Amino acid sequence: MKEHTIQLCTHFYEIHPDLLFMKEPVSEVCEALLKIFQNGGKVLICGNGGSCADGDHIVGELMKGFLLKRPLDANVKARFTQLYNGEGNFIAEKLQCGLPAISLNAHASLISAFSNDVDPDLIYAQQVMGYARKGDAVIGISTSGNANNVAYALMTAKVMGAASLALTGRDGGKIAKIADYSLIAPEQETYRIQEVHIALYHLLCAYIESEMFS
Known part of the structure; x- marks a missing residue:
C-alpha cells in the first residue's frame, strides 16, 4: 500500500472513530475493488431513492x-x-483517466420499458445480465437491505461470475446475506445510514484512486 493511501486511511478513522470497528471489512472491500480495476474490470452500481443518488x-x-x-x-x-x-x-x-463505472439508475428508457413490459423488480438484474462479466463487480445499495430490485441484481451478479458488494444498514437485510462483501452502517434511521455510506464510499474511491494513480 502506498504511503499516501495509508495516510488517507489513518485520517479517515481519526475523523470517524465510530467506524474503526469496520476497518477490516472496509480494507477487504477496498482491496477487492482495486484488483477489479487493476485487472481491467468495471463496477455496476444500483439503489433506490437516496441510494440511487449515491450510485450516481x-x-x-x-x-x-x-x-x-x-x-x-x-x-x-x-x-x-x-x-x-x-x-x-x-x-x-x-x-482524465477514468475508472469504468456504470450507474444502473441512469437508463430511464430501458428502466421504464422493462418495468412496463416485464417486471419492475428486475430492472437492475436485467442490466447486470447485459453488462456484467467475470472480473466485474456489482454494488447494491439499500439502507434497509431488503430492496428486491437490488437483491435480484446481486443474485444475477453471482450467476454472471461478478463480485458483489452490499452497502446497507440496520441488520444488513437480505442483500448482506447474498453479497460476497457487505458494509453495514451501524445506524437505524435511513438518513443516518446514508451519511455513513457517503463516508465509506468516499474512502473506497479515494483508496482506489490513490493506489491506481500517482
Whole structure:
C-alpha cells in the first residue's frame, strides 16, 4: 500500500472513530475493488431513492479525478496529437483517466420499458445480465437491505461470475446475506445510514484512486 493511501486511511478513522470497528471489512472491500480495476474490470452500481443518488455519486468519483489529478498516459496523448494535431493536443490535456463505472439508475428508457413490459423488480438484474462479466463487480445499495430490485441484481451478479458488494444498514437485510462483501452502517434511521455510506464510499474511491494513480 502506498504511503499516501495509508495516510488517507489513518485520517479517515481519526475523523470517524465510530467506524474503526469496520476497518477490516472496509480494507477487504477496498482491496477487492482495486484488483477489479487493476485487472481491467468495471463496477455496476444500483439503489433506490437516496441510494440511487449515491450510485450516481460513486460513478462521479470514479470516472474522473476525485482527490488526485489523473493525466492521460503519454502514449495516449501522443496518439491524440498524431491523429488530430493541435485539437488533439487540446483534448488530451483536458481528458482524465477514468475508472469504468456504470450507474444502473441512469437508463430511464430501458428502466421504464422493462418495468412496463416485464417486471419492475428486475430492472437492475436485467442490466447486470447485459453488462456484467467475470472480473466485474456489482454494488447494491439499500439502507434497509431488503430492496428486491437490488437483491435480484446481486443474485444475477453471482450467476454472471461478478463480485458483489452490499452497502446497507440496520441488520444488513437480505442483500448482506447474498453479497460476497457487505458494509453495514451501524445506524437505524435511513438518513443516518446514508451519511455513513457517503463516508465509506468516499474512502473506497479515494483508496482506489490513490493506489491506481500517482
